[in-house]
Each structure stands twice: as C-alpha cells, then as structure tokens.
Amino acid sequence: MLTKKEIFKKAYKELETRRLNRKIKEEENLKKACDICEEIEVLYKQMNLTSIKIARSLISKKSDITKTIENIKNENLWVQKKIKELLIKNNLPSNFLNPKPFCEKCDDYGFVNNERCSCLEKLIKTITSEQLIEQSNLPKLTFENFKLNLYLENGEKTSIFKHMSAVFDECKKFANNFNTNCGGLLMHGLTGLGKTHLSLAIAFKIIERGYTALYETSSQIIRNMLTTNFSLKENKNEDSYISLITKTDLLILDDLGCEFSSQLNKSAIFEIINLRTSLNKPIIINTNYTPEELEKIYGERVISRIFSTLKIISFKGSDNRPKIESQKIKKTYIQI
Ligand SMILES: Nc1ncnc2c1ncn2[C@@H]1O[C@H](COP(=O)(O)OP(=O)(O)OP(=O)(O)O)[C@@H](O)[C@H]1O
Ligand SMILES: [Mg+2]
Ligand SMILES: [Zn+2]
Structure with a gap:
C-alpha cells in the first residue's frame, strides 16, 4: 500500500524516466543523422562550442561583450537552420535531433509556473487507480461496466429493477458530489x-476527480491494525498504517461481518469506524448483514455510530454471479 508521498515519488520517477528516454532517443537520432550526413556532425560540434565561446569572451573582457554574445547567438541560429535543412534534405524530420517530450506544456518536468502540470495530475490518478485494482484484486469495476439489466426479472422492470436503478443513481450522485x-x-x-x-466504481470516480481512496476487507484491515499498533495517539508516524487509513479521502471497508468473530476484532472494527466518523471522513461499509443483525454482532456502540453518520443503502435482487457466468457461456456458444 502506497502513502500519498510514495505515490508522488512514483509519479516523479515516471517523469524522470520519460526525460531519460528522450535523452536516449536524442542521442540515438544524433548518431543516425551523423552517420547519414557528415556535414551535420561538423555543424553539431560547432553548435556545441557556443557555450565555450561565450565563456571565453566573458573572461577575455576585450571586446564589447553584449555584441560578441549577440554574434554568437546569431551564428548559432544560422547553424541550427542549416542543420534542419540538411535533415530535411536527407529525408529526416526537421526536429529529428530534438524529439518531442511526452508533455510539451512542462517538458516532462511536471510543473508549469510552480503549479502541477496536468500530466503530473494524470500520473498521480493513474498510480492511485492501479493501486486500488491491486488492493481489491478485481478488474476495474466502474459505473460504465455496471449492468442494470441484471436486475430485470423475466425481462420485466419490476420493483427490484426500479429500486436498483435508484441505488445506482444514488451511488453516482455520491461520487459526483463527493468531498472530504x-x-x-x-x-x-x-x-x-x-x-x-x-463501491469501487465510486472510488475510481473520485480518484478521477483528484481524491484518494483505500480498499480493504474487514479481515485485511483487522490483520493490518493488529500487526501495527492501532492506537492513533501512540502512532503519529506519517507512514503508519493507522495514519494511512485515517488520511485517505475515502475508505472502503468491504465484507464487514466476514472476519473471525472475537472481542479483539470487534474492538478493532469499532476503532476504525469511530476514527473515520469522528473525523467526519467518508467511509463506505459493505456487508451481507442487515442493520439489525449488525447490531447483534457489534453492539449498540458501533451501530449508533453507523446510523448517525452513514446513509443506509439496501441492495435487492438475486445473486448476479451465476447470471454473468451464464451470459459468458451463451456468448462463447454463439461465437463457436
Ligand atoms: N449489476 C452488475 N453489473 C455488472 N457486474 C456485476 C453487477 N453486479 C455484480 N456484478 C459482478 O458480479 C461479481 C459480484 O459482485 P459484487 O462483488 O459487487 O457483489 P457483492 O454484493 O459485493 O457480493 P458479496 O456480498 O458476496 O461480497 C463482481 O465480479 C461484479 O463485478
Ligand atoms: Mg462484495
Ligand atoms: Zn506536463
């Protein structure tokens, strides 16, 4: 699991790789161009002497420095123009020696006028999404690949279909209006x-909007909490697990109630729910249990936290897994 800092680091590393690849390409192209046309090599070397010439004129202080630099600049421009002409003459693109950066806005440095460039923002979102896919161990589940027709009954738009359509709209609204x-x-x-x-569709949508999200099943989260020290007061370290689940903009706590039932596990669950809700930070909890059953398992303390802060959404219908499987089989059958 990566912290925000590590995600940034990974993004900067990618920008560095892009710059390095461009440098390599630049050198390869220069070698190619020089092999094809000797004159280009001569001119290129001449151009590279520019900085030495400027340094010499600065040291000598003999002549009018501004004028000398101006002359060198003009000479340089002339050489560049000549190189371009030679490249075109040899059927090479005029910018062959300066391959385009991945992002022309920031030259692959990630910042424009001290502000994050859109390419860096995009990289951060991609890395965050990739991390979510890794954590959930599922393909990218989105609103786009969510099928409402799975809730039809004998092809009919019954009350279950209507209810699930409203659930779908509710989730979309939650993602579109999401804030911390x-x-x-x-x-x-x-x-x-x-x-x-x-819940993952919501997470991918809010990542697209620039937020962060963390997915954990209740068993995973308990395991991680218990292997670290789950008291926030004693664990202020920025990279600690508890800090990670506190700081993420959205925490998805999946399969609540599937963890091994013990007093210790129950208090760990209470800690997490309490931590997020008392800070007023968004959490999505998924469970197979009804609110009444949850109350029996976790007690009034957890339930009152949940009821006072979370919107309850009930999912209706029959298991979609076999329906999806049978659709897949039908598809293969038709293809054969
Ligand atoms: N409406 C749907 N459209 C597309 N795929 C669906 C739909 N409902 C379920 N699926 C797919 O079926 C599988 C099971 O769905 P999902 O894991 O979301 O169910 P769940 O309610 O979380 O079940 P559980 O309580 O067992 O965790 C997933 O691969 C999911 O992508
Ligand atoms: Mg599930
Ligand atoms: Zn950029």
Missing part, C-alpha cells in the same frame, strides 16, 4: 448484488 466530509454509505444486501462493484 460528505458522510458515507452502508451498503447491505445478499451476496453477488453488486455492493463491491458499486
């Missing part, structure tokens, strides 16, 4: 109804 203190959701319902799918 917009509350959270409790998604409950039987297995295979799309809870994980829609």
